[in-house]
Amino acid sequence: MAAEAGMLELPFIWDEQLTRCMRLRFQSLxxxxxxxxxxxxxxxxxxxxxxxxxxxxxxxxxxRWNIQLERAGKVMVTGTSQHWTPDLTHLMNRQLLDPVGIFWKKPGAKEVECNEADAQEFGERIAELAQIRKVMYFLFTFTDGLEPAQLKGSIIFKA
Incomplete structure (x- = not known):
């Protein structure tokens, strides 16, 4: 997992089952x-x-963030304050954290860009929350035709 001594890279894991469960809630309503x-x-x-x-x-x-996009597009990463249960089916808007991390790749570009200040503040907040959580959930919003299969992401901490 660690890229270098004293570094800890934690991947974002797409929770397909939970995503499906939350979609079913929407359909049911x-x-x-x-x-x-x-x-x-x-x-x-x-x-x-x-x-x-x-x-x-x-x-x-x-x-730092390690977000890689296979194609041009944008992804917004929103943390949630939900921390005791894997069931986010009834996720409330007040449980969504600020700021959000916004990452994008322009057509023809190799590098993914982001709003540095928000991404930095968001990353620091995640490090604080890690002290009281074993798992943290995030909402990824894909735009410009981007899909989960086209994203690889992790967050890197100094341990």
Missing amino acids: QQKNTKPQDGEKLLQPNEHVYRVDFIQQHNLSFL
Whole structure:
């Protein structure tokens, strides 16, 4: 896992099962013609749930993001404050954290770009949250035709 001594690289894992479960909640509400709970976040077709498993929780300091996109497009990464259960089916908007990490790749570009300040603050917040969590969930919003199969991502900490 570690690229260099003292570094810890934790991958974002696409949680297909949880993503499917949250989509079923959306479909169920539509079929029954009922409204979601007040403030409930319903998963849109371009949103997917990812998680990071913290194999180490203490003394982590954020170093950098490692986001690779196979093609041009944009992905927004939003952390959630949901931390005790893998069931995000009833995810509330107030459980979505600020700031979000926004990563994009322009057509013909080799490198992925991001809003440095927000990405830095978001990474530091994740390092803090890692102290009290074994797992953290994220909402990835893909745009410009980008899909989960075209993304490889991890977050790198100094341990």
